[in-house]
Amino acid sequence: MKGAQILIESLLREEVKVLFGYPGGSVIPFFDALYDAPIKFYLTRHEQAAAHAADGYARSTGKVGVCVATSGPGATNLVTGIATAHMDSIPMVAITGQVKSTLIGNDAFQEADVTGVTRSISKHNYLVKDVKILAQTVKEAFYLARTGRPGPVVIDVPVDIQNHDTEFVYPQEINLRSYRPTYSGHPGQIKKALKMIYAAKKPVIICGGGVIASGAAKEILRFAEKMHIPVTSTLTGLGGFPGTHPLSLGMPGMHGTVYANLAITESDLLIAIGNRFDDRVTGKLDAFAPEAKIIHVDIDPTSISKNIAVDIPIVGDAKNILEQMLDQLNEKKIPSLKTWNKKVDDFKKKHPLSYKKGTKIKPQYVIEEFYRQTKGQAIVVTEVGQNQMWAAQFYKIDYPRNFLSSGGLGTMGYGFPAAIGAKLGNPNREVLNFAGDGSIQMNIQELGTVASYNIGVKNIILNNHYLGMVRQWQELFYNRRYSGTPMKNPDFVKVAAGYGIKGLKVTKEKDVKKAVKEILTHKGPVVADFWIEEEENVFPMVPAGEAINRMIGGMA
């Protein structure tokens, strides 16, 4: 069997149903084999979008997302998408064509050292120089992508290898002696952790993206409810714990809720599960949870005691460890947290998320209106910037895999293609992409993709005619010198019309409700251009490098 066919057969063995990508000279054999394969291929209009679409597919379904691109520029265009998936631990396999193996290193046409370029932004990568190891490589790649701390894996396949012949045998098993992720928690550590939890008076749980990756939503809910411990969810952890639950504190950190940050600051015990104490969460490290002991559960030992010194590290899978803790929980020893719960509820009452009404449309209101009309049941995707933070604050997410956002890398242009991936993975769900006028234009060419396949993604542009988040920093910290942030935008409705897509523009608050209804009842893709208050800020806000309880805005 030829290498190209082996790639296809291997993808089928991995149950790949959907593939995103873009052809080119070094992947023509692969595309030829794909022609007859029962895999639905989606041609994006840019390779970056193919990577983000695979990411969105993976985040929303839990399956490995797959994308393909040609050598050189095709592969380098994937790079931002691979790095995005890497930072947020998203399982993905990226297949890239490479120039003929005999030409590698000779500056051949469309050559780039793809394994070199992607080394530090992927979980692992392969350059396949022998067709005999191709099937095994694909098997390993999928295994690595989805196990342990998930991540993207790159397989670089020279075009001549795609044409070489060998017998196809898909390996049954994987034996990587150097890769043995720890899944169950050390019993001694779990015992110690429980002891610490029994003694705590002001505990807080941090629910990170690892809770979603390990499928631990049920377990964390049971655990929190049993113990009455409030839960704050990081950006990538949103939906890991129900956002509308009375114990939910929403998001912590720079644009988190005041009550989450106050609770963390006052807490005497943080139970951190599958998060990595990103600087956007911790703010000034010395002032982060100064009174708290920390229990940190993570499958990746390098995440533990990286930024924050931890008292009880537990390496393992969040779901397993929570199950172990629940099994060993001694109901009699559960402390009463009434005083603490009351205090946290007071924080909530005193400092709720809020915004002031104005003469123009408020972005928060638009999001709230979508929340109401979708009854909180949509898959929410965001771009990066103010749109992302408002969506995280005002669209409460109750289920895992329902909030898709580039957390670690903060990639503008992520949302729209990721929403395409999410919609294809969940064709019966409503998929909303909350975008800014800046970020939507970073992958706006994907209107071509949604138009040609009729993918019903709803793009909601919160248009303030600025690169809003940077403008906000300039307003607050740079004396309103709006350098490089004002945007001269196209008429988005006309742009949509050019692709034959429904577009609408909304400039008055009184029209929002009706517009949202119109957007949601339309079956195909939509581009909605909401002209919002230009200088609206995301509050509350912790200035960079400040302690998280020193918030601007939102502190009554």
Place this chain on the structure above:
Amino acid sequence: MKHTIQVLVENKFGVLARIASLFSARGYNIDSLAVGETQDPTLSCMTIVANAEDERILEQIKKQLNKLIDVVTVVDLTRKEYVDRELMLMKIIRKPDTKSIIDGLAKNYPVRTVAENQETILIEICADHHSIDDILRQVNEAGIKELVRTGKIAIST
């Protein structure tokens, strides 16, 4: 503080680059690095000597080395009992007293003359790190024309 780290890796292309880039990405210099196959030809052993300006960063590097798919084990020998050796080849400019200096060295260190001509004498020394430093200090005055060293290899006892 200098750390001697032994890393057992898959004997494949690209592994060295992965290891080196973990250090370079953090602006960490590797003082020396020696690699060779082990008794199992699918495994290579690397001995890395690096200076930790910040122990926490080095701790993180060690964890991340372990995380690399091609890395089998990482052992920091620094606080363990271990033996280390380095091989040095040195061309010394031939002067009237060069021979006697070399003979003097050979009394205390494993020094061997491996080649000589009218201009230079080539000696080989296989010794631990400290001895090599001592020898270098003593020979320096005699005049070194050219010098190569392998970097340290180490094994726990």
